Structures are given as C-alpha cells and as structure tokens.
Amino acid sequence: MERPLIEKIRPDRGPLDIKEYERLGGYQAAKKALYKMTPKEVMDTVKDSNLRGRGGAGFPTAQKWSFVPMGDDAPHPKYLIANADEMEPGTFKDRLLLECNPHQLIEGMIISAYAVQADIAYIFLRSEYRLAAKRVMSAITEAYKSKYLGEHIMGSGYSLEMRLHTSVGRYICGEETALLNALEGKRAVPRAKPPFPQVTGLFGKPTVVNNVETLSNISHIIGKGAEWFKGLSLSTDSGTKIYGVSGRVKRPGLWELPIGTTIGEIIEEHAGGMKDGVGFRAVIPGGASTEFLTKEHFGVKMDYDSVQKAGSRLGTGMMIVLDDRTCPVGMVHNLEKFFAHESCGWCTPCREGLPWTEKILHAIEEGRGEQGDIEKLESLAGLMGMGKTFCALAPGAMEPLQSALKLFRDDFQRHINEKRCHYKGTVPIYGRSEAES
Amino acid sequence: MLSEDEKKEIEAEVKHCNHRQAACIEALKIVQRHRGWVSDEITEIAALLEMTAEELDSVATFYNLVFRKPVGRHVILVCDTVSCWVMGYEHIREYLSDRLDIGLGETTADGRFTMLPVPCLGACDRAPVMMIDDELHTDLNPEKIDEILKGYL
Numbered sequence: 281m282e283r284p285l286i287e288k289i290r291p292d293r294g295p296l297d298i299k300e301y302e303r304l305g306g307y308q309a310a311k312k313a314l315y316k317m318t319p320k321e322v323m324d325t326v327k328d329s330n331l332r333g334r335g336g337a338g339f340p341t342a343q344k345w346s347f348v349p350m351g352d353d354a355p356h357p358k359y360l361i362a363n364a365d366e367m368e369p370g371t372f373k374d375r376l377l378l379e380c381n382p383h384q385l386i387e388g389m390i391i392s393a394y395a396v397q398a399d400i401a402y403i404f405l406r407s408e409y410r411l412a413a414k415r416v417m418s419a420i421t422e423a424y425k426s427k428y429l430g431e432h433i434m435g436s437g438y439s440l441e442m443r444l445h446t447s448v449g450r451y452i453c454g455e456e457t458a459l460l461n462a463l464e465g466k467r468a469v470p471r472a473k474p475p476f477p478q479v480t481g482l483f484g485k486p487t488v489v490n491n492v493e494t495l496s497n498i499s500h501i502i503g504k505g506a507e508w509f510k511g512l513s514l515s516t517d518s519g520t521k522i523y524g525v526s527g528r529v530k531r532p533g534l535w536e537l538p539i540g541t542t543i544g545e546i547i548e549e550h551a552g553g554m555k556d557g558v559g560f561r562a563v564i565p566g567g568a569s570t571e572f573l574t575k576e577h578f579g580v581k582m583d584y585d586s587v588q589k590a591g592s593r594l595g596t597g598m599m600i601v602l603d604d605r606t607c608p609v610g611m612v613h614n615l616e617k618f619f620a621h622e623s624c625g626w627c628t629p630c631r632e633g634l635p636w637t638e639k640i641l642h643a644i645e646e647g648r649g650e651q652g653d654i655e656k657l658e659s660l661a662g663l664m665g666m667g668k669t670f671c672a673l674a675p676g677a678m679e680p681l682q683s684a685l686k687l688f689r690d691d692f693q694r695h696i697n698e699k700r701c702h703y704k705g706t707v708p709i710y711g712r713s714e715a716e717s
Numbered sequence: 718m719l720s721e722d723e724k725k726e727i728e729a730e731v732k733h734c735n736h737r738q739a740a741c742i743e744a745l746k747i748v749q750r751h752r753g754w755v756s757d758e759i760t761e762i763a764a765l766l767e768m769t770a771e772e773l774d775s776v777a778t779f780y781n782l783v784f785r786k787p788v789g790r791h792v793i794l795v796c797d798t799v800s801c802w803v804m805g806y807e808h809i810r811e812y813l814s815d816r817l818d819i820g821l822g823e824t825t826a827d828g829r830f831t832m833l834p835v836p837c838l839g840a841c842d843r844a845p846v847m848m849i850d851d852e853l854h855t856d857l858n859p860e861k862i863d864e865i866l867k868g869y870l
Binding site: 366367368369370371372374375406407408409410411443446447448449450451462463464465466467468483524525526527528532533534564568598600601602603606610611614615617618621622624 | 733734735738739740741742745746766775776779780781782783794797798799800802803804835836837838839840841842843844848851852853
C-alpha cells in the first residue's frame, strides 16, 4: 500500500531537513512544474486528479483555483495561504504533516502558487503548535537558501515569497474569510461571500486558501500523475486520506490509508477496537462538526459521498469515539460549550443561540432539565441550520446535537425524568492508565 | 512606555505588511513576549500602528491568547475539548485546581502559575493533554502532573 504523505516521515517523528527531503526525491515535482509545465498544465493535472479539499468541506481543489483571475490583466500581488489553523476538535492530522514533513507542504505550496501565479504565500499556523512553528520556520529558511523560494526560483522566471504567521487563538480563524481578516490585523470575523477570496481576498487581492493536507498532496500528484493518484483510492474520490481515532479505543492514533477505507476497519483494525471494559456506542466521523454514526455504519466507506449518504460528513476524517460508559448528553454538552465559546459573535443566531443551547444541555446534564427541553433544543438546531447564520460554525455545531437528539433521545429523557446523570460514577478515569491497571 | 527593543521589533514586522495596522497582532505578541501580558501600553502600540486604542483593544480582546491581565510566570493551558473530556479532562482539571489552589482563569498566590482552558490542542490520540508555556504534556494522570509541575519554578 502506498503512503505518499507519510512515507518520508522519520520513524521517530524527528525533524526532516532539506538534505534528507531532497535525497528522498523531494523538490523534484517543483522542478518539473516550474521547468516543464505551464500554470495551466499544473491546474489541469490537479483537476484530472480529482483532489478534494482535506480541510473538511471537500471542495474540488482545482475548481477552487480556477476562479483566480489569470493573465496579464490579473491584479497582483496574488496570495496563496496554507490553512494550518488546525482547531477542529478531535483533529490532529495536520500537526503530523507540519512537524514531520514541512518541506512537503512548502513544495506543494510552491507548485500551487505557480498554478495560480501567486506572488506571496502565507502559512497560517495556530498558536499552540509551537514545535510545528519551529520546524516550519527552519524549513522555510532552508528553502530560501536552496533557492526554492525568493526571486527566480531555481533560475526559472517565477518568484515567490513565503511567510509564517502564528495566530493567537480562536477556532473561527480556520474559516477562510475570517482567516483573511486575522492576517490583516482585524478581529477574525467571517466576510460575506461573494465576493469570493479568489477574486477579492487578502488586502483585496486574489487569494487561495487551502488546507495543509490538501497542499501536501500536490507534489505527489505533479510528480506521479493524476492517474496514479486516482489509483490510490478505494472509492470514487482520489488519493489517500489521513484518518485518526481518539476516545477509549485501544490504540488511538492516525494512519494514512486509501480514501474509502471503511469506518469499521479504521476503528477495529487500526485503532484496535475498544478498550477492555467499555463498548462502542457511536462515532463522530470527521471532527466535532459532524453527525454521530453508529455500529450499523461500520461498512460505510470514509469518502465524501459515502459518509454524506450515511447521514454525516467526512469532515476532517478524524473520528471521535463515544463509548457506552460515557454520557452522550455530557459529550454533546462539551461540544456545544466549545462552539458557544468559539462563536465570534458576528451574527445574532450564533452568538445568542449557541450559549442558549449550551445552557440547556448543562442543565439537563446536571439534573436541572425540564420537560420540553428536548423540543427546545430541536427548535434551536433548526434555527441555526445551514443558511440561517453568517458562516458554517453554528450549522456545524448543530450537526452532532441534532443526531444525538435522535440517537440518544432516551438518555436525554432519562436525565430529565430522573433529574440526574445516570452515568455519573460509572465513568472510568484517567486516559490510558485505567485500561492497563 | 514601550521599550526601544519592543519598538524596533514592531517596526521590523510593519515592514512586511501592506499597511501598518496589519502588523497589530504581531505587535501584541511582541509586547506580550517582553512583559508576559499586554498592559495599557496598548495605547502606545495603537499610536505606533496608526490605530485608535479602542480599535486595537477590540482586536486584542478578540483572541484567546492575548492576555490583557497579568498572568503567572507559567501559563497552563488545559485542553477542555471533546476527546480530552472523554478521557478524563474533568478529573485533570480538578486535580490541578486542588494542587495549585486556583480555578480556571486564576493565578497562584506566589505568581507561579495561571491556569486557563484551551480549545482542542490537536493531540487527541494522547489525551488528556495540557500545555505549559511552549511545552505539550500528554497522557496526563495525577502522578505525571506532580512530576511535570516540578519542572516549572
């Protein structure tokens, strides 16, 4: 099985310097693109590869690029931004790519920037990824020294500057237009679309924002071709995907697998199934903003369309497992507390609705719930659905809630009836140690 | 008063930006690095970047990790999000609270630690986790926490 994204990563996850990266074939794809291909040929290859965005929305990458104005009349400078603001709860895939193979990201960014003829590239990194910041910064410095960045890259006619921006917190910065505001030194609230960033983005100039994993795929697609990339997958989507599992499973972690690997295989084989003493209850398949799925979905392929058909979303592909000794009401309360805290406050339904939702859930969990609360939550979920708010934060927050109200309705009702959480005292504590003791 | 070093570092950031305001988050980070927090020198930073103090404060207070109040010598960021919660976050927070005699958002009497909640730290396979200053600490349990805290004086 081929694992292009992680194959160069050192087993000890130590820093991979430019010499080692080049020795393993790194920067050959950038040379190929800049010396032998036109920007349009690069874009066409990525289009043929059918690569879809790995940040969560799954939008076709080449199509996103295709809205950037090209040609002599196009406004400059144009920007390419790597969204490394990995803050989706349960998601830790970009951390691996940033810490352990930053040159793969930089090479992907050079090629992508060339395709849209960008002049300046930013890596927008979340504050808490300190090790990643150190390694990415040193990789950028190395790339400049080796003339992969700067004026006339490798003697070609193409020039690109690259900068690292380390953020200062807030989940909303991962929303691409909020990210642009953050880079401009403003409050990171989302912008109205249209105009789309590809036309009017950073400082009003054409801008493409792509996820780290998406960009990390680019050098491989250019190096080995669109057909090879399509052949990696087990479904209609192309390539591999970094999947991860957290929660009370035997081996929490992350794995690069063909896209379309089933949920069951990932949880039972790769994550080793549930820890002794706990059973599987449900899973959020792709970060916090996706709907719960159950054991009957173990056969579902983890690709964009299959997970959608099953009633959830692939999202980031990073699963959070709910076991049978953890309170589902408590878990959903924790999720909604996160979303309420991270709401940027820009639009009313999200700013007011999420704290209200959190308050009701907290009351139910603490045994202060009242008859009618479930219906109230259902109504709130409707009021914050897609299209009712300024951006996708609140609709995303409603996805796990809505599905929990269906799947775990009895648990919600029992909390209200008995005025207590019937899981209290049954929850094992302290992470891994309890399974081993 | 901003120090000469702070001003110099801020001007270096401004050079990379299209307009002066765009450097404001970097400027806040610089001042926080020098002082541990962003005091009412914010007025001076604002003037330097051709913003009003209110404008800059609206940016400073938006972001979770710009501190507008003094913090301890070390800042503990405890992940309170879903995977850590499933793996025992509440016990970790309670244990830290008992050990340090502070709640979330508070600073120990000796000024050694400030404890803050933080959204998902992206280390969910090693939950529960926390950061102290620049270091990530994973697979937490009480014994481990005791050991870790000794390293921060």
